[in-house]
Amino acid sequence: MRPTPWRSKMGVDGGNRGSALETEVDVVVLGSGAAGLAAAVVAAKSGAKVLLLEKADVFGGSTAISGGVVWIPCNALMSGVGISDSKEQARAYLGKVLGNKIRWDLVDAFLDNGPDMVDFMHAHTELRLIPREHAPDYYPDIEGASTGGRSLDPQIYDGRKLGKWFAKLKRPIPQFMVFGGMMVGRKEIDQLLGTFDSPKNFLATARLLALYARERVSYGRGARLLQGNSLAAQLLKSAIDAGVELWSDCRIDQIELVEGRAGRVTLNRQGQAQSVRARSGIVLAGGGAAADAAGMRAHLSWPDHHFSMAPQTNTGELQKLAVALGASIDDAVVDPVNYAPVSVFREGSREIRFPHLFLDRAKPGLIAVNARGRRFVDEATSYHNFVRAMIAQPDGAAVPAWLVCDAAFLRQYGMGLVRPGIGSRKRYLAAGYLRKGATIAELARSIGVPEEALTEEISRHNRFAAAGHDPDHGKGGNAYDLHQGDPRHSPNPCLGPINRAPFYAVAVYPGDIGSTRGLITDDQGRVLDRERRPIRGLYACGNEMNSPMAGTYPGAGITLGPALTFGYIVGRSLGLQTRSRETPKE
Structure with a gap:
């Protein structure tokens, strides 16, 4: 059975002015970083009608300005660079690094589902990840550490594939670009610095600059995307291809319970009050609260001399709305950020x-x-x-x-x-x-x-x-x-x-580069109430959920790896719920 068409009192796209608009979908995702886009893509690929709401006027969240590295132990791509791994090794490593703050249910869910997430993305989406042959974990001398393969980089991506949506992709941090808009990685930096060292370097630099010059005329920036900007672009393209509806400039005012479950979001979109009904669930993926200086103050050692790199939109409003429904913030972390x-x-x-x-x-x-x-x-x-x-x-x-x-x-x-x-x-x-x-x-x-x-x-x-x-x-x-x-x-x-x-x-x-204090969830990404029972219909992933790494930093990509993985877990669960609800009973 096909999902029920969207319903709106004043139009399908919700773009009209006047009285409040109401839309009905299967899944509402709040936030467009790696976690939110992953949840949206997987749910849509599983048959759900998905609407993604982004607070900013562009998509990509903190992912788009990040290094883009994804940490996934035991992924199938490791064998291609001659590296073997096992869950037991990764489990031993994380057990030592996370110490007594570890939640084994979250760690096991991450280790069990991370490789499946990579396989799914490669088989069904635009996203391609490339294993780093040599990328030691951050505690290389601890039992279970790996010298490479667990950290994956997004492929270099042509932003022009996004078409008109390229203009809606959040730009990288200007400090990480050269010549006013060209992205460069470590390899490109070495090449540019050595431009006159050899004819080969000179020709490579000339080609790179010629390509950038053409792209800047058309797009105002380079379209050759690396790092987190590439990751966000590939996920955004995957969401578009999967039929996810994307709205920006959305201020979320309230999450409401409908028949005992989180089922409605009220919001303001570009000055228009709107309401969205979610038949299967609501996913919180707004990036956490690192930019909420007042809210983070009590948890930082030097709040008057602390400078967050998180987007200014990451101020924790979604966490506060969840707390109003009975959720709790996890303070059982080694470090709050x-x-x-x-x-x-x-x-x-x-x-x-x-x-x-x-x-x-x-x-x-x-x-x-x-x-x-x-x-x-x-x-x-x-x-x-x-x-x-x-x-x-x-x-x-x-x-x-x-x-x-x-x-x-x-x-x-x-x-x-x-x-x-x-x-x-x-x-x-x-x-x-x-x-x-x-x-x-x-x-x-x-x-x-x-x-x-x-x-x-x-x-x-x-x-x-x-x-x-x-x-x-x-x-x-x-x-x-x-x-x-x-x-x-x-x-x-x-x-x-x-x-x-x-x-x-x-x-x-x-x-x-982001907060670790988030909503307490279970291993399925379901937000728990103060008695540790799931709040029906409410999910969290990325920096909105309690850190699966317990506020530690074991290796390159340990924020984006769990973000993608729990987004995948949540999206898959909501897709299954949607199909189950629509299957006629005998």
Whole structure:
């Protein structure tokens, strides 16, 4: 039996003005990041009529501005790069990393369904994921860790396949693009920096720039999509192909119970009050509450010096609406957010934030120091652990912390917003974002740390760099560090001298790339009430649900992997419910 057609008092598309409009579908999905789009696509592919509502005026959520990596142990693609894995290995690893905060029902649901999700997406949607042959988990020395294969990248994607919808795809963070709108990955960065190293590099760069020039004329940006923008684009295209109806600019006002289950959403769309009835269920996938500064304040160590990279629309309204129906927020997490160190550039009333994920900290010739001018962390460690080390310093001595390098490092690798190469740095120096000193002592005075301590610390580090071993903090001492370093540098890809004047520094603060505190759910993504019973018809996935990783960060892609997987679980369940309801009883 076909789903009941949409019903509207004033038109199918809900675009008319006047009195409130009412629409009826099988599934309503709130949010258009990886989790929401996955749930919508799978439910639609399973026969449900799906309406997706997005708060912003563009689609893609935090996924579209992310690195796009998806962490799925035991996926079938691993064998293609010669890597084997098992659920037992992944389970052992997560058990050690998550510790006593672990919820095994969520972990097992993730491990059991993640590989199926990848298979489904490859068989039935536009999405294609490519395993990283070498991508060590973030705790490479723990039992069950993998050196590669679990982290998957979205394929490079042609945004022009979206047609008119390309203009509705959220753009990447400008800081991660070059020439005003061209996306580049690590491979492209190396190629661009080495343009004149060989005829091959020169021709490759010329082709890349020619393609970008044509696309910018037509679309105002490059259409060659990488990372999270590629992932969001492929999921968006899959939703369109599956017949999912997509509405943007939607402010959700209320979720109502209908006959004892979550069954109606009231909203305001572009100034028009509307109501949507959901016959099978409502999915909360709005990205969580990381951008709700007031709501997060009590859960952060340094709320006045914390800078979230989450979209400004991720303010937790959907969680609050669920709590009004009896749901609870999970506080049983190791950390309330997925941390990342963030530098902040201010120019007049303008503020630009930059997350220091992998481009600079692990490279040879950089150290991080606290207010005493002393190193306090393995600079190459994961972004999450780097901030944990900042917060752990007594008396806020590492808030902010200073990333310190020399002229050779800055030219070769860049630091934060300051790009590598020989371009002008006057703007960053004038704003105080980049600090400079002709000598180390002068730099120390510029950043307000003891001259003697910083001079001694850099001298000590330089000895470690020459020996290729860091006995103080172990930088470059494990597989993850080495993967993030510069393989062309020896004897240690993560350790290099700081000795070529002038010297530079950038301040970094605690920040995040998303929240981990979410609605308490079961292993099917059903939102639970305060007595841990499912609220009928109400589901959550992505950062709206309690973190399956319990607020830890085991590897690259551990937010998007569970987001896609639980979106898949929820979408499949709602599709089955829709088919069951429509099957005539004998």
